[in-house]
Amino acid sequence: MKAYQLKSGAGLAGLQLAERPSAALGTNDIRVRIEAAALNPRDVSFAKGQFYNPPDHPIVPLVDGCGEVAEIGSGVTRFKLGDRVITNYYPRWIDGSISPAKTSVSFGAQIDGTLAEEITASENDFVAAPGNLDAAAAATLSCAGATAWNALFVAGAAKPGSSVLLLGTGNVSLWALKLAKAAGLFTIITSSQDDKLERARAMGASATVNYRTTPEWQQEVIRLTGEAGVDLVVEVGGENTLARSLKATAFGGTVVVVGRVSGSGGASIEPGALIGGAKRLVGITVGSRATLEQLVRFVDVNRIEPVIDCSFPFGEAAAAYEYLQAGQHFGKVVIDIRA
Ligand SMILES: NC(=O)c1ccc[n+]([C@@H]2O[C@H](COP(=O)([O-])OP(=O)(O)OC[C@H]3O[C@@H](n4cnc5c(N)ncnc54)[C@H](OP(=O)(O)O)[C@@H]3O)[C@@H](O)[C@H]2O)c1
Incomplete structure (x- = not known):
């Protein structure tokens, strides 16, 4: 089978297409013929050697993936041949609270991932894909989708x-917008670009703010909520946004810290920013398989379709990385493994 291999820190020049033997199929394993994979910022970080705990040998990169079960071990009970499945981001985190052991391994970072014609792993490492989505759309749930679900509802x-x-209109935010809209939440979304805000309004955003032309955007958020502030912030910005996000949060509200697209340096926050309004600051990292299964049910019941910016053929995976890195996307960057 054909698979890309990449060693952490080797950069995009290190992304090599190789012929690999199929892995041995254990009793509880399934072999999945991958149809689509998708990119996340962590995959760019891995290429640059900035992602945690990498192995010292090349692995198959990417965590997002969807495909069809092509072979099953004799002890497999959760899936049958032909089922369409998606990866669980942290294969060792099935349910319950987080622990270092549960999050020590994720696909495409410490173990082989999805940028390959097939993946072979325990049946416990996968979740049935939602029935309403094709493979390209379903491939976008494992990381950005599950993170948005966790941030909003867990x-x-x-x-x-x-x-x-x-x-901003990155992929965690767009997933969160879709989910929040379906759940009847009041949504305010920011962007540096008015055309992206227009697209967000067309998707059902209740209100929008351009954070470039309105640098004190937290004041506009407070105004838009009748001076109360929001109940919840999905904080993907980090260094340059965290303090403003706390100001934009209502008394008793929560800031869920997810990412650092504006910078990963220290954000200056006074204790009083949390104490006076009894605000909660909570970090998350994707979620468990149970969290992903909740998302799959919600997506299926509400016929939610993720935003996809574009799809690259398997042979042009490096171009897909470059496109994501350029930061002009609006929606997921997908790789069609069969093209
Ligand atoms: N904790 C977790 O489990 C977890 C899971 C997934 C992702 N993440 C992290 O979360 C972050 C977002 O991931 P993603 O997949 O959504 O990334 P993404 O799609 O690459 O996000 C890019 C977007 O970020 C926005 N942005 C950049 N600077 C901004 C700023 N100063 N203020 C507000 N928005 C800004 C831009 O929106 P506009 O173009 O609209 O301005 C840009 O399009 C990343 O740091 C990622 O590593 C964490």
Whole structure:
């Protein structure tokens, strides 16, 4: 089978297409013929050697993937031949609270991932894909989708009618917008570009703010919520946004810290920014398989379709990385493994 291999820190020049033997199939393993994979910022970080705990040998990169079960071990009970499955980001985190052991390994970072014609792993490492999505769309759930779900409804505990602030129109935010809209939340989303804000409004955003032309965007968020602030912020910005996000949060509200697209340096926050309004600051890292299964059910029941920017053929995977890195995308960057 054909698979890309990449050693952490080797850069995009190190991304090599190779012929590999199929892995041996264990009793509880399934062999999945991958149809589509998708990129996340962590994959660019891995290429640059900036992702945690990498192995010292090349692995198959990427975590997002969807494909068809092509072979099953004799002890497999969760899937049958022909089922369409997606990867669980942290194969060792099935349910319950987080622990170092559960999050020590993720596909495409410490073990082989999805940028290959097939992947062979325990049946426990996969979840049935939602019935309403094709493979390209289903491939986008494992990382950005599950993270948005966790931020809104697990760590963020949003209720119908809650107000939520989404920062920028990156893929976690767009997933969160889709989910929040379907759940009846009041959504405010920011962007550096008015045309992206227009697209977000067309997707159902309740209100929008251009964070470039309105640098004190937290004031506009407060105004848009009748001076109360939002119940929840999905904080993907980091260094340059965290303090403003806290200001934009209502008394008793929550800031879920997800990412650092604006910078990963220290963000200056006074204790009083949390104490006075009894605000909660909580970090998350993707989620468990149970979290992903909740998302799959919600997507299926509500016929939610993720935003896909574009799809690259398997042979042009490096170009897909470059496109994501350029940062002009609006939606997921997918790789069609069969093209
Ligand atoms: N904790 C976790 O489990 C987890 C999971 C997934 C991702 N992440 C992290 O979360 C972040 C977002 O991931 P993603 O997949 O959504 O990335 P992405 O699609 O690459 O996000 C890019 C977008 O970020 C926005 N952005 C850049 N600077 C900004 C700023 N100063 N203020 C507000 N928005 C800004 C831009 O939106 P506009 O073009 O609209 O301005 C840009 O299009 C990344 O840091 C990623 O590593 C964490």
